[in-house]
Amino acid sequence: MKATAARRWTGALRSPLGITAAVLLAAVVLLAVVAPLIWSGRADAVQSAEILQGPSSAHPVGTDLLGRDILARVLVATRLSVGLALLATAIGVTAGLLLGTANVLLGRWIGRWVGTLINIAVAFPSLLLALFFAVIFGVGAKGAVLAIGFATAPGFARLTQTMAATVSGRDFIAAARVAGIGRMRILVRHVLPNIAEPLIVSATMAAGSALLAFASLSFLGLGVQAPSYDWGRLLGEGLAQIYVHPAGALAAGVAVVLAAMAFNLSGEAVARAIGLRSAQTGRRTEHTYEPPPADPEPDGPDQPLLAVENLHVTFPAAGGPVTPVRGVSLSVRRGEAIGIVGESGSGKSLTALAIAQLIEHPGRVRAERLEFLGTDLREKADHRRLLGTSLSMVFQDPMTSLNPTQRVGRQLAEVVREHQGADRRTAWRRAVDRLAAVRIPSAERRAKQLPHEFSGGMRQRAMIGMGVMANPQLIIADEPTTALDVTVQRQVLQLIANIRAAERVGLLFISHDVTVVGQVCERVLVMYAGRIVEDLPTDALLHDARHPYTRALVAAVPDMTTDRNAPLAVIPGRPPDPHDLPAGCPYAPRCLLATDRCRREDPALTTYAIGRRVACWHADQAPAAIPDNRTTVPDDDKTDDPIAAPLGGERP
Numbered sequence: 260m261k262a263t264a265a266r267r268w269t270g271a272l273r274s275p276l277g278i279t280a281a282v283l284l285a286a287v288v289l290l291a292v293v294a295p296l297i298w299s300g301r302a303d304a305v306q307s308a309e310i311l312q313g314p315s316s317a318h319p320v321g322t323d324l325l326g327r328d329i330l331a332r333v334l335v336a337t338r339l340s341v342g343l344a345l346l347a348t349a350i351g352v353t354a355g356l357l358l359g360t361a362n363v364l365l366g367r368w369i370g371r372w373v374g375t376l377i378n379i380a381v382a383f384p385s386l387l388l389a390l391f392f393a394v395i396f397g398v399g400a401k402g403a404v405l406a407i408g409f410a411t412a413p414g415f416a417r418l419t420q421t422m423a424a425t426v427s428g429r430d431f432i433a434a435a436r437v438a439g440i441g442r443m444r445i446l447v448r449h450v451l452p453n454i455a456e457p458l459i460v461s462a463t464m465a466a467g468s469a470l471l472a473f474a475s476l477s478f479l480g481l482g483v484q485a486p487s488y489d490w491g492r493l494l495g496e497g498l499a500q501i502y503v504h505p506a507g508a509l510a511a512g513v514a515v516v517l518a519a520m521a522f523n524l525s526g527e528a529v530a531r532a533i534g535l536r537s538a539q540t541g542r543r544t545e546h547t548y549e550p551p552p553a554d555p556e557p558d559g560p561d562q563p564l565l566a567v568e569n570l571h572v573t574f575p576a577a578g579g580p581v582t583p584v585r586g587v588s589l590s591v592r593r594g595e596a597i598g599i600v601g602e603s604g605s606g607k608s609l610t611a612l613a614i615a616q617l618i619e620h621p622g623r624v625r626a627e628r629l630e631f632l633g634t635d636l637r638e639k640a641d642h643r644r645l646l647g648t649s650l651s652m653v654f655q656d657p658m659t660s661l662n663p664t665q666r667v668g669r670q671l672a673e674v675v676r677e678h679q680g681a682d683r684r685t686a687w688r689r690a691v692d693r694l695a696a697v698r699i700p701s702a703e704r705r706a707k708q709l710p711h712e713f714s715g716g717m718r719q720r721a722m723i724g725m726g727v728m729a730n731p732q733l734i735i736a737d738e739p740t741t742a743l744d745v746t747v748q749r750q751v752l753q754l755i756a757n758i759r760a761a762e763r764v765g766l767l768f769i770s771h772d773v774t775v776v777g778q779v780c781e782r783v784l785v786m787y788a789g790r791i792v793e794d795l796p797t798d799a800l801l802h803d804a805r806h807p808y809t810r811a812l813v814a815a816v817p818d819m820t821t822d823r824n825a826p827l828a829v830i831p832g833r834p835p836d837p838h839d840l841p842a843g844c845p846y847a848p849r850c851l852l853a854t855d856r857c858r859r860e861d862p863a864l865t866t867y868a869i870g871r872r873v874a875c876w877h878a879d880q881a882p883a884a885i886p887d888n889r890t891t892v893p894d895d896d897k898t899d900d901p902i903a904a905p906l907g908g909e910r911p
């Protein structure tokens with residue numbers, strides 16, 4: 260592998276770009292080292308008889324106002340010009356690295372503030388920043404070095420931050436965290452080596468820009484001060500005589516341009532070498548593919564795969580924090596399929612996202628327990644290790660969950676490349692295998708296609724294929740069939756059922772459609788206003804539900820006997836706004852059984868039989884005695900109610 264890398268670097272160096280960059284850089288370095296030793300005397304020799312001479316054999320680009328040889332001065336100035344630019348770059352790169360890795364070193368909260376600071380700083384043009392800092396740090400070489408250094412820092416910090424964030428999400432970092440390795444060590448050992456190459460390219464180019472910036476500050480009189488001189492100063496001095504003596508002014512300018520080119524072309528050449536490398540092998544040479552570890556059996560047969568207790572999701576809002584998920588408790592066992600149903604806005608998706616740790620800032624997730632495979636998902640490092648491997652998600656819209664610009668097979672392959680460090684070929688083979696497993700015909704050929712070449716159903720099957728790329732033990736499917744027509748819906752449901760049965764995968768299936776949930780799941784959790792209001796086996800759904808809301812949901816689903824000409828059944832009213840929950844039971848305003856107590860006290864979810872929980876003050880009433888809203892609401896009310904919540908999606 261090392262030999263191949265060396266060959267690639269040699270190849271890049273032998274290209275015209277590489278040769279030009281190497282020659283220019285070598286010349287600049289050589290001059291910086293030797294020019295002051297050889298030409299200092301000549302550069303400083305004042306010759307009053309030769310003031311402002313044009314080019315001659317004695318002075319190839321003429322002399323300045325004091326009769327000093329301009330060429331010698333330009334050559335001697337190489338050391339100071341390049342040295343100061345490199346010093347400024349070093350300051351910029353160090354400050355940028357510190358700011359850009361604050362996330363890794365100091366944690367997310369401080370990292371976020373630093374990120375905001377960086378975002379503000381990069382909004383300013385760097386030359387403007389340099390001028391600003393030059394004024395603050397004072398006129399002179401020291402001030403200019405600091406000014407250019409700090410002006411370089413934000414851009415570099417932004418690049419570092421973006422790349423560090425990508426690497427920090429990888430499993431080997433999570434594994435290092437789990438192993439208790441300190442932040443500094445993680446940064447130095449794991450993060451920096453993985454982002455070093457692009458950072459080196461960027462630093463090289465930053466040196467070119469620093470050189471130009473330094474020349475500008477010295478030219479303006481803010482940089483190097485007499486009697487010292489750099490290219491910027493020489494340019495300034497030469498410019499005053501440009502009409503009588505143009506060569507004298509141009510010499511320093513040419514030197515700046517050539518040296519800046521040396522740095523920029525070197526950066527370009529390194530980038531090419533790296534680009535070649537990533538195109539051929541990918542940049543994850545540190546991992547080899549290992550098949551996923553044997554399923555760690557949760558301790559004991561009764562230990563759930565997923566255990567959630569008292570889950571809350573809160574968002575800040577204008578009138579105070581709003582909590583759309585308010586104390587959800589559930590568990591999923593190996594091979595078990597649990598459905599979550601409820602109207603739009605009841606908190607189903609947020610529950611799923613919170614479990615998968617996908618709630619973004621400023622949302623906050625709290626739970627007394629949030630365990631998957633015995634691992635506390637509230638610990639960041641732990642969930643990263645599990646997400647994408649043992650836990651996978653299938654989202655509602657196959658259009659938006661697949662990247663339209665990437666071949667489907669590659670997107671699937673990325674899962675095992677990302678999470679298990681599989682090499683390109685192994686990952687591709689598995690992608691094709693999984694596509695075949697989800698019954699995509701001609702999987703090999705289809706894997707090479709883009710998502711738009713797939714039908715909606717095929718795309719969703721591909722998504723499910725992606726979900727099972729890394730042998731998950733729990734699939735969370737959030738309305739995976741809502742966007743599909745009924746026939747395809749059935750195929751996809753069948754596929755999910757097959758995978759579950761064959762691989763004993765746990766399933767958390769979210770849908771607003773109680774019929775669909777009934778087809779796939781053994782147990783149903785009914786959500787209302789951010790809480791579970793009923794938990795019951797699927798076969799009890801039709802005739803033995805205790806909560807009036809569950810009964811209303813079931814009653815609103817059209818069946819074979821429903822009059823197709825009648826308006827679609829609805830539950831009158833609409834779910835409460837999470838910003839403005841009523842006192843007592845949140846379903847009370849829509850419930851035909853509601854009493855004063857219901858409007859005053861919110862019933863807790865209580866177990867009333869094995870595997871049965873309900874949150875209703877009237878749960879002891881015989882199910883047959885609980886009216887469902889559909890049968891008691893006159894047709895006129897249903898059609899006239901503009902805010903009534905429709906149920907069931909398309910009619911089956």
Ligand SMILES: Nc1ncnc2c1ncn2[C@@H]1O[C@H](COP(=O)(O)OP(=O)(O)OP(=O)(O)O)[C@@H](O)[C@H]1O
Pocket residue numbers: 574583601602603604605606607608609610622771837
């Ligand atoms: N980022 C957010 N900030 C504030 N409120 C949010 C946010 N995301 C969701 N909500 C609110 O949380 C409530 C529950 O949303 P959620 O998406 O979980 O509902 P759902 O039951 O999945 O509905 P649907 O079937 O329409 O997806 C909604 O009232 C929604 O407005």
